[in-house]
Amino acid sequence: MKTIVVSALILVSGIGLSFKTLTETWMPDNTKYSVKISSSKFEGIFKGLKTNIHFDETKPEQASIEASIEAETINTGNGLRNKHAKQGIEAAKYPTIRVVSTAISGKGNQFEFVGKLTIKETKRELKFLFQFMRLSPSEGLFNGTFTVKPSDFNIKKSGTPESFIVTLNIPVTK
Template identity: 30%
Template structure:
């Protein structure tokens, strides 16, 4: 049986580049939330959300106490078809006027092998909150960009049933089945930028 100390060491190994930097910010310009769903029972339609922002806070003493807090702008949905995107934004699906954001707040971080993590959290979408588990690869080895910023990145995947979040719209097909599948495959590609340390307070 692993001791708590050994477990903590294992998690530090899983997060080598972030172990000494507590606060990271999601770079919205270089991050996306991608998804794929079955269409007409014959093909997969892919899309993405571009407006991903949030923070990743790493506890240097206990990685299991690290947290993720992310927000997605639902109105940035893009499936490369303007008519379909407009339908996805209306009350039949995401109803972005009423529910403008999708949020994820972590509740648990666990090691899942070398370079792998399982991050459990509460996903709120379309006004419904459900627990989900993200399978995370990374973070990538920290590097410095041309402007002197330290960066890393992670890829996280999961599968959701859209009906669990009240996204129930569908159309029956004459040949049987439905127009839009219920299971949605999700992949998050997040580029992280290390936040600058706060300046010490001036002495009075």
């Protein structure tokens, strides 16, 4: 019995290990990435990107992507608007904006991200197309664009645009 349990544990840990080695772990280049929002009223950027990216373009179904940004870092280029935006997303109370994948599919350098976007602790499904370009064996670039409706996340401060376009440009290294 003991032998069976030990064998099962070795098998399970072996499967876990082989799964991790099948995907590649990427780290963002913290000096070059951009997380940009734009609307009819203004543009802005976020900083404080943290990621946990396991992605191999030849096996996208095994990929997993988690990323977060710090809500307090929003910069629209205008102090009053920054204050307004931080109040809208309640950055002090909800300091993190997060995306987590549930499924990734695609081929070549075009992929589809399906997952959850969390703003103000409100989760909504997120689906968008993104590109991954391998620049060298240890360097790559993620590009993607999606739309966010603030009202879906209970952001109702007056003056908030109906929707934002979020543009991601994230150089990564292994």
